[in-house]
Amino acid sequence: MGKLNIELNDSRNVFAPGGQVEGRIEWSLDANPTTLTLSLLWYTSGKGTRDVGVLCTNRIDSPGALGSDKFSFTLPPGPYSFSGKLISLIWALELTSTPGSETVREEIVVSPTGREILLTSVAGQGEGKDNQSRPFLECILGVPYAGA
Amino acid sequence: MRARDNPFAADRIERIRYRFVGTSLDELLTRLDDMNYRAAITGPEGSGKTTLLEDLREALEYRGLRTKLLFVNDASPLSEAQCRRFLSELVPQELVLLDGADAIRRSSWFLFRRHTVRHAAGLLVTSHRPGLLPTLIECTTTAGLLQEIVRDLSPQTPALSPAFLRALHNRHQGNLRACLRELYDVCAKAP
Amino acid sequence: MRMGTVECHGTGEGVSKPASIVGRLGLSLFFLFFFGMGSLFEVFMLRESGRALGQRSWRKTPCTIVTSEVQERGDSESPYAFRISYRYDCGGKTHNGSAYKRGYSGSSTYSGAQDLVQRHPAGRATICYVNPANPDEAVLRRDSVLIGLAALFPLIFVAIGAGGIYFLWRTPSPAQSRPIAAIAGGAKGKSRYAVAAFFAVFAIAGGAMLYPLGIRPIARTLDATSWAPTPCKVLRAEVRSHASDDGTTYSVYILYQYEFGGRTYKADRCDFLGGSSSGYEGKARIVAQYQAAANPVCYVNPKCPSEAVLKRGFHAKLLLALFPLPFLLVGVGGLVYTVRGKGREASRLTVLTKRIPDRRVDSFSVLRAGDAGQAVLRPRFSAPGKLIGAVVVAAFWNGIIAIFVTHAGSFEKIFLLPFIAIGVGLIGLVVYQFLALFNPRPALELSPAVICLGGAAALRWSFAGQVSRITELIVTLRGIEEAKYRKGTSTCTDRDTFCEMELCRTSDLAEIASGQVGLVLPGDTMHSFKADNNKIVWSIEIRGDIKRWPDVKESFEIEVTPAAGRQERHG
Numbered sequence: 052m053g054k055l056n057i058e059l060n061d062s063r064n065v066f067a068p069g070g071q072v073e074g075r076i077e078w079s080l081d082a083n084p085t086t087l088t089l090s091l092l093w094y095t096s097g098k099g100t101r102d103v104g105v106l107c108t109n110r111i112d113s114p115g116a117l118g119s120d121k122f123s124f125t126l127p128p129g130p131y132s133f134s135g136k137l138i139s140l141i142w143a144l145e146l147t148s149t150p151g152s153e154t155v156r157e158e159i160v161v162s163p164t165g166r167e168i169l170l171t172s173v174a175g176q177g178e179g180k181d182n183q184s185r186p187f188l189e190c191i192l193g194v195p196y197a198g199a
Numbered sequence: 200m201r202a203r204d205n206p207f208a209a210d211r212i213e214r215i216r217y218r219f220v221g222t223s224l225d226e227l228l229t230r231l232d233d234m235n236y237r238a239a240i241t242g243p244e245g246s247g248k249t250t251l252l253e254d255l256r257e258a259l260e261y262r263g264l265r266t267k268l269l270f271v272n273d274a275s276p277l278s279e280a281q282c283r284r285f286l287s288e289l290v291p292q293e294l295v296l297l298d299g300a301d302a303i304r305r306s307s308w309f310l311f312r313r314h315t316v317r318h319a320a321g322l323l324v325t326s327h328r329p330g331l332l333p334t335l336i337e338c339t340t341t342a343g344l345l346q347e348i349v350r351d352l353s354p355q356t357p358a359l360s361p362a363f364l365r366a367l368h369n370r371h372q373g374n375l376r377a378c379l380r381e382l383y384d385v386c387a388k389a390p
Numbered sequence: 391m392r393m394g395t396v397e398c399h400g401t402g403e404g405v406s407k408p409a410s411i412v413g414r415l416g417l418s419l420f421f422l423f424f425f426g427m428g429s430l431f432e433v434f435m436l437r438e439s440g441r442a443l444g445q446r447s448w449r450k451t452p453c454t455i456v457t458s459e460v461q462e463r464g465d466s467e468s469p470y471a472f473r474i475s476y477r478y479d480c481g482g483k484t485h486n487g488s489a490y491k492r493g494y495s496g497s498s499t500y501s502g503a504q505d506l507v508q509r510h511p512a513g514r515a516t517i518c519y520v521n522p523a524n525p526d527e528a529v530l531r532r533d534s535v536l537i538g539l540a541a542l543f544p545l546i547f548v549a550i551g552a553g554g555i556y557f558l559w560r561t562p563s564p565a566q567s568r569p570i571a572a573i574a575g576g577a578k579g580k581s582r583y584a585v586a587a588f589f590a591v592f593a594i595a596g597g598a599m600l601y602p603l604g605i606r607p608i609a610r611t612l613d614a615t616s617w618a619p620t621p622c623k624v625l626r627a628e629v630r631s632h633a634s635d636d637g638t639t640y641s642v643y644i645l646y647q648y649e650f651g652g653r654t655y656k657a658d659r660c661d662f663l664g665g666s667s668s669g670y671e672g673k674a675r676i677v678a679q680y681q682a683a684a685n686p687v688c689y690v691n692p693k694c695p696s697e698a699v700l701k702r703g704f705h706a707k708l709l710l711a712l713f714p715l716p717f718l719l720v721g722v723g724g725l726v727y728t729v730r731g732k733g734r735e736a737s738r739l740t741v742l743t744k745r746i747p748d749r750r751v752d753s754f755s756v757l758r759a760g761d762a763g764q765a766v767l768r769p770r771f772s773a774p775g776k777l778i779g780a781v782v783v784a785a786f787w788n789g790i791i792a793i794f795v796t797h798a799g800s801f802e803k804i805f806l807l808p809f810i811a812i813g814v815g816l817i818g819l820v821v822y823q824f825l826a827l828f829n830p831r832p833a834l835e836l837s838p839a840v841i842c843l844g845g846a847a848a849l850r851w852s853f854a855g856q857v858s859r860i861t862e863l864i865v866t867l868r869g870i871e872e873a874k875y876r877k878g879t880s881t882c883t884d885r886d887t888f889c890e891m892e893l894c895r896t897s898d899l900a901e902i903a904s905g906q907v908g909l910v911l912p913g914d915t916m917h918s919f920k921a922d923n924n925k926i927v928w929s930i931e932i933r934g935d936i937k938r939w940p941d942v943k944e945s946f947e948i949e950v951t952p953a954a955g956r957q958e959r960h961g
Contacts, residue, residue, distance in 0.1 A: 095921065096202060096209070096210050097203065098208065098209060099209060099872075102921035129951070131917065136202060136886045138871050139201055171888060172887065173890045174887070
C-alpha cells in the first residue's frame, strides 16, 4: 500500500502570519505516479458550505515511486486560523498523487497569538459582558473617551 | 464547542452516504441497466436524492461508464442557451446525471430528454415528483434512519435521545437535512 | 473529504408552505375565496357572452324611426329613459319595435339619454336587428361580443384559487417547496410566471382605472377650455344619495337648460368626473350655490351643442387621477423587474466531471495593514430605500385585500380579518419607516479607514437634522460570523455575534450632535474575512433613542485587517 508523508521542520505546526513553512515530503507508492502535488491551502468547516482557498501549489512531475523532497512556503498575512460557533478556518498542507487517490493532509495553525483564534458567541456570554468592553477603550491620540 | 468539532458540521454531513433499506447499490445498478439508463430518483426535500445520485455516479464510473453531472436548483434555472451548450458538448458514451430536473424549464427538459436519447448513454435525474422519467427509486426517510445517522456522527451526545430525534424528524416532516442543521445548533450550544 | 467541490447555488429564497394543518386550512380558505368569486364572475360573464353571441344571428333589417325622445320617470336610479319607436317589415308583415337594446334600463343623467336621442332622431332610416325566431322582437343595437374577452378576466382569480389549493395540498410533505411570488425580488424559475401574473393583475387594474379616472376627464377638461360660456337656467338642483353595502354616498345633480344656435338644450353634466362619494355637507353647499345663483353659466361644446358642462378647468376632484398610479407603478414595475431578472442571473452552470480538487483562488478580503487616511462610512441600507421597500410590500398586499373587502359581504369579511390585520401591520411599517425618514441622519468618519487588529482608530460622528430629539446615543462595535448554506432549493445565512463592544453611551446633547471616540481593536480576535459562503463582518452600529418615535438605527461595515507587521516566533 502506498504511503505519503509530510513532515514539518522541528515538528512545528504553529506559524505566525508571514512566516515560513518548511519541511519535507516523502512518498513510497506501489506504482509510479505521474504527478505529486503539494498545496498550501485553507478551508472552512462548520455550518456553512465549505470554502477553500489555495495559496500555492508545488508540482513534481514523474517523481518515481519512491522519493522525498523539501518544500518552503511563505504564509500570507491572513486569514488566521480561527474557530467560532458557525465557522472554523483551518490551514493545511495537502499532498496528492495523480493518478490514484492517495492523499495526505497536515494541519497547521496560522495565528499571531500562537494558537487558533477562538471566537465565543456573545449570546453565550453572561455577566461581565459590559466589563469586557472597557479594557479596549483607551484615550489615544488625544481623543477623550466620550462615555459614561 | 468549536465549529470544526461540531459533529453536524456541513462537511461531515456531506460525507454521509445513502443508506439503503430493502435494496442495495448493486441491485439499483442492475435495475438502472434494465431501464436502459433512463430513470428518475424521486423523493421529498432532504430525503437523500443528491447523495444517492453521487453514490451512483461513483459506482458507474468505477464500472467504466463516463458520466457528466449537472446540478441545477430552483433559484437558478438552466437557461435554454446553457442547456444547448451543455448538450452540444456531450459525447455519446456519456451518461448524463441531472440533479434537479424539476427545476429546469419545460422547454429545456424536453430538449434534454430528446437529445439524450440519441446523443448520450442515458439520462438519470433527481426530482421531487415522479413522472419525468420512470422511477428508479423513491427516497424516503424514517426516524430510525435519523437515529442511525446521528449515532454515527455523534455517538457520545446523550442529549440526543431517540424520543428527541423522533420529535425532530416529525417536526421537519422527514427532511433529514433540516434535522441535521438543527442538531448543529443544539450541539453548538454545548460547551 | 471532498474538497474544492464546486456546487451550484441559488441566491433566491423559496417560500415554504405552512407546516401546520391550521395554516394550510387558513390559506385554503383564502384561495377558496379567490376560486369562488372568480367562478361566480366567470359564470355570469359566460352567460352574457352566450347571449351576445346568440344575438349575432338576428337579421339585419332596414327600419324607420317614428319617435325619439327623453322621458323622465320616478326611478331615482335611472330617472331618464331614451324612448324610441320604429317600424320595419319582416316576412311580409309590418312590425313596430320599441327596444333600443336588450336590458336597457335608462340613464341616471339627462345627457346620457339626450345623447341617444341625438343619434337616433325621429324620421331617420336606420338598421334594426330582428329575432328570426320571433319577428316581433327587434333591437336597434346588439350586445357587444367583446364581453367574451372580459370573460377571460375572472379566470385569473379561478386559476389563482385552484392553483393555490392544488399546490398547497399536492404532496404529503409540505417541505417540498416551490418558490412562489418573491416580492420585488425577482422570482426565479417557473414561479416567474406566477409572479408576472400577479403583477399583470395590478397593471391591468391600474390601467383600467386610469382611463375613466384620469385620462378621459383630463382630456375632456383640456378640450373644454375652448367651449363657449353660455348663460343657463337651473331647472333642478339636488343632492342624490346612493345606498351600497359600504354605506351611503352622495352626488350633486343639477339639470339645466340653455340656448345655443337658436335651439334649446337640456344637460345635467356638472364636471367630467361624475361619481359619488361620502360627505353630504360639501355637496349640499354646491347645490345651494346653484339654486341661489342669479346668472349661472355653463360651457357648451360648439362642435356638439348638446354637450355642455357646468365646471370646467382643473379642480381638486381631478386629483383622483393619481389613485390608479400606485397600482400601475407596482404592476408595471414588478413586471419589468420580473422579466429583467432573467438577464441579471449569473450563469450558474456547473459541471462536475471528475473527483479532483477544485483549485479555487483565494477569495478573502483584500488585506492592507492599516490604511492611512479617513473613510466616510455609509450605512448598509438607506432610509428612503427601506421606506420604498415597505411601501411596495404594503401597497401590493393591501391592494389585493381591498378588492376582496370591497366586494365581500359582512359575513365574508370575517374570513378576511387575518389578512386585514397583516395589511394594517404593513401600513404601520410604512408609517414607521416614513417617520424614520425625518430622523436625524448620522455621518461617520473613521480614521484610519482600515484598522488592523490590535490597532487604534478614531471614530467621529455628527448628526444632520433635529438632534435634540435623541435622548441617548449608543455606539457599538460588533463582530459577526456569517455562514451560508443550502436549504433545499433556497439559501440561508446564519449569523452569530462574537464581539460586541460598546464604544460610547451618552445623553449629553452636545456629544450626541457631534462626538468622537477612540477605539483599540482587540488583538486576539479575527479580522474581516469574506469567502463565498463564510464571512467575518465587522460593523459600527449607531442607535439613537427617540421617545415616542422610531429610533435612529444604522449599521456601518468597516474593514479590519490582520495585525500589521507582527511576526512572533511560536512553536
